[in-house]
Amino acid sequence: MVTVVVIVASNLLEGVLIGLGLSILKLLYAFSHLEIKWDEDIFRNRVQIHLKGAATLIRLPQLAAALEDVRPGAEVHVHFEHLDYIDHTCLDLMSNWERQHEITGGTLVIEWEELSSKYHQRRAGARVGDVRVVT
Numbered sequence: 001m002v003t004v005v006v007i008v009a010s011n012l013l014e015g016v017l018i019g020l021g022l023s024i025l026k027l028l029y030a031f032s033h034l035e036i037k038w039d040e041d042i043f044r045n046r047v048q049i050h051l052k053g054a055a056t057l058i059r060l061p062q063l064a065a066a067l068e069d070v071r072p073g074a075e076v077h078v079h080f081e082h083l084d085y086i087d088h089t090c091l092d093l094m095s096n097w098e099r100q101h102e103i104t105g106g107t108l109v110i111e112w113e114e115l116s117s118k119y120h121q122r123r124a125g126a127r128v129g130d131v132r133v134v135t
Contacts (some may be wrong), residue, residue: 002019034062035053060089063090064097075111080110
C-alpha cells in the first residue's frame with residue numbers, strides 16, 4: 001500500500017525503492033523474532049522448551065543462553081509446533097549442547113515428529129495457485 005501511495009505522490013522509482021526497503025525490513029523482523037518459553041518441573045527434573053517464531057543465526061545467542069539456563073542432569077523436551085523456521089546452526093547448537101548435557105546425566109528429547117510433519121506439510125502444499133513456494 002505504501003508503494004502505491006509513494007508512486008502516486010512522487011514517482012515510480014521512489015515508490016519501488018521504498019516498497020523494497022519496507023519488504024526487507026519486514027523479512028528481517030520475521031527471521032529475527034524468536035520467542036522461547038519453558039516450563040520447569042523441579043520434582044520430575046524435567047524442562048519443556050517451546051520455540052515460537054524463527055530460530056536463525058541471528059537468534060542463536062538467545063537460544064544458547066536459554067539452553068545454558070537449564071539445570072544439569074535435567075530431562076529437556078524441545079517442542080517445534082509453533083516454530084516457523086529453524087536453520088542448521090540452531091540444530092547444530094542443540095546437537096552440541098545435547099552432548100555436553102549428557103555428560104551431566106541429562107537428556108535432550110527433540111520432538112522430531114513435529115518438525116518432520118511440519119516440513120512435509122509445507123512440501124505437500126508447495127504449489128499455491130500459479131506460485132511455486134520453495135522450502
